[in-house]
Amino acid sequence: xxxxxxxxxxxxxxxxxxxxxxxxxxxxxxxxxxxxxxxxxxxxxxxxxxxxxxxxxxxxxxxxxxxxxxxxxxxxxxxxxxxxxxxxxxxxxxxxxxxxxxxxxxxxxxxxxxxxxxxxxxxxxxxxxxxxxxxxxxxxxxxxxxxxxxxxxxxxxxxxxxxxxxxxxxxxxxxxxxxxxxxxxxxxxxxxxxxxxxxxxxxxxxxxxxxxxxxxxxxxxxxxxxxxxxxxxxxxxxxxxxxxxxxxxxxxxxxxxxxxxxxx
Amino acid sequence: xxxxxxxxxxxxxxxxxxxxxxxxxxxxxxxxxxxxxxxxxxxxxxxxxxxxxxxxxxxxxxxxxxxxxxxxxxxxxxxxxxxxxxxxxxxxxxxxxxxxxxxxxxxxxxxxxxxxxxxxxxxxxxxxxxxxxxxxxxxxxxxxxxxxxxxxxxxxxxxxxxxxxxxxxxxxxxxxxxxxxxxxxxxxxxxxxxxxxxxxxxxxxxxxxxxxxxxxxxxxxxxxxxxxxxxxxxxxxxxxxxxxxxxxxxxxxxxxxxxxxxxx
Numbered sequence: 001x002x003x004x005x006x007x008x009x010x011x012x013x014x015x016x017x018x019x020x021x022x023x024x025x026x027x028x029x030x031x032x033x034x035x036x037x038x039x040x041x042x043x044x045x046x047x048x049x050x051x052x053x054x055x056x057x058x059x060x061x062x063x064x065x066x067x068x069x070x071x072x073x074x075x076x077x078x079x080x081x082x083x084x085x086x087x088x089x090x091x092x093x094x095x096x097x098x099x100x101x102x103x104x105x106x107x108x109x110x111x112x113x114x115x116x117x118x119x120x121x122x123x124x125x126x127x128x129x130x131x132x133x134x135x136x137x138x139x140x141x142x143x144x145x146x147x148x149x150x151x152x153x154x155x156x157x158x159x160x161x162x163x164x165x166x167x168x169x170x171x172x173x174x175x176x177x178x179x180x181x182x183x184x185x186x187x188x189x190x191x192x193x194x195x196x197x198x199x200x201x202x203x204x205x206x207x208x209x210x211x212x213x214x215x216x217x218x219x220x221x222x223x224x225x226x227x228x229x230x231x232x233x234x235x236x237x238x239x240x241x242x243x244x245x246x247x248x249x250x251x252x253x254x255x256x257x258x259x260x261x262x263x264x
Numbered sequence: 265x266x267x268x269x270x271x272x273x274x275x276x277x278x279x280x281x282x283x284x285x286x287x288x289x290x291x292x293x294x295x296x297x298x299x300x301x302x303x304x305x306x307x308x309x310x311x312x313x314x315x316x317x318x319x320x321x322x323x324x325x326x327x328x329x330x331x332x333x334x335x336x337x338x339x340x341x342x343x344x345x346x347x348x349x350x351x352x353x354x355x356x357x358x359x360x361x362x363x364x365x366x367x368x369x370x371x372x373x374x375x376x377x378x379x380x381x382x383x384x385x386x387x388x389x390x391x392x393x394x395x396x397x398x399x400x401x402x403x404x405x406x407x408x409x410x411x412x413x414x415x416x417x418x419x420x421x422x423x424x425x426x427x428x429x430x431x432x433x434x435x436x437x438x439x440x441x442x443x444x445x446x447x448x449x450x451x452x453x454x455x456x457x458x459x460x461x462x463x464x465x466x467x468x469x470x471x472x473x474x475x476x477x478x479x480x481x482x483x484x485x486x487x488x489x490x491x492x493x494x495x496x497x498x499x500x501x502x503x504x505x506x507x508x509x510x511x512x513x514x515x516x517x518x519x520x521x522x523x524x525x526x527x528x
Contacts, residue, residue, distance in 0.1 A: 050314065050315050078341040078345070079334060079342060082341045082342075082414065083422070086421060087420045089418060089420070090418060095366070099361070102359070102360045134407070141398060152350045156351045156353070158347070
């Protein structure tokens with residue numbers, strides 16, 4: 001099986017043009033097949049504010065009303081995605097920007113209204129709903145897919161979808177065709193033994209170690225869903241998951257010398 | 265050679281949700297290989313106004329300063345493009361939204377400053393600069409490319425490019441691989457004998473007829489560049505060019521019963 005590296009970058013890089021440029025330079029230089037998933041960043045809120053759209057967050061998630069859906073469709077799917085694609089192209093990486101609507105790559109459904117109405121938030125049923133063949137065709141053409149955190153409902157409406165979810169569902173789906181390594185980039189250098197010391201990276205965590213770390217309360221509440229996601233991806237066939245700093249992407253992927261490697 | 269239909273739609277449809285929906289229904293139902301190019305529409309100006317960006321037009325073309333470039337990148341490449349893609353997907357047409365940066369499909373150069381500085385306006389050198397192989401690969405995957413009127417300079421910057429130009433350069437480039445029919449859609453039913461009578465469509469114009477029409481001042485100043493472009497495309501290998509109303513796209517393409525057919 002061919003190797004495929006999937007990297008998810010978040011707002012902390014997207015909001016900083018110099019860090020973004022430096023990351024894209026490193027990412028473009030990575031050998032082999034690769035795929036990038038980007039989040040949103042503060043730019044959507046900043047543009048939304050100018051347009052008179054006030055962000056509503058419930059439990060850390062943006063509530064996507066009709067106006068906000070237009071906002072994120074244009075900012076994530078247009079501004080951020082195309083700037084990332086253009087910069088990768090400038091580095092000789094043949095990037096192609098996608099949302100889940102493009103080539104019907106990630107069909108989703110509007111999240112059912114329960115305690116909270118998240119509006120136009122898209123849930124992906126699972127890796128089996130991903131259109132793997134079209135992604136394989138793009139990769140075999142030498143293209144590097146760059147995903148914005150958007151999906152669609154197959155009925156004409158775009159949906160706002162969490163970038164971590166998109167990265168993990170793509171990784172799991174593509175694990176049927178490739179040996180997939182998934183990197184969640186993050187504002188710290190990895191999972192830290194001491195939250196205040198960015199040099200206290202735990203190099204590797206398996207299930208037993210994770211159980212210990214939770215017992216000792218070393219991993220924070222914010223890190224637990226990331227780690228749970230990572231283990232879920234591994235259980236569904238992803239070869240390796242690394243949590244680390246995007247600034248160290250080459251060390252993480254080419255040398256295995258940075259970040260926290262999650263294994264079963 | 266396989267047939268490929270390339271359709272360009274402009275602002276008059278994009279600005280009207282019902283007309284757009286109706287057109288996309290018809291377009292999705294067209295048999296065979298196809299490609300859509302869309303313009304911008306008034307939505308960019310409307311959003312720009314809210315953001316405090318005043319459109320500056322010189323000789324009918326938008327001057328693209330840095331702020332306007334961000335605006336059109338998000339509105340054309342994000343909002344308009346993804347809404348069109350999602351609606352086509354809902355009709356079972358496997359659309360994939362692209363700008364010229366994606367897959368380096370349309371490299372361009374920033375227009376040189378002469379009498380007017382158009383800012384971040386992109387000029388395409390010619391059909392030979394189009395990345396035909398990647399478009400062919402997408403079409404052979406059963407995908408329908410949907411182009412926003414944006415290109416890139418291969419140095420990391422997006423560029424604003426006229427949709428008519430994109431449609432004609434793509435048609436010419438793809439004519440090396442396919443039997444290409446190019447439809448310029450338009451707010452009238454075709455080239456009219458009497459500008460005030462939308463039923464006075466001239467069914468066909470060849471070079472000799474065009475010379476006559478110009479002599480008789482039947483064709484307006486606004487129509488001359490469109491017709492010149494059409495003849496240029498035909499001279500470079502495009503099989504047929506039709507100018508007509510997007511509302512009649514099925515009649516134009518499936519039956520050849522609407523619009524003005526331009527031939528050499």
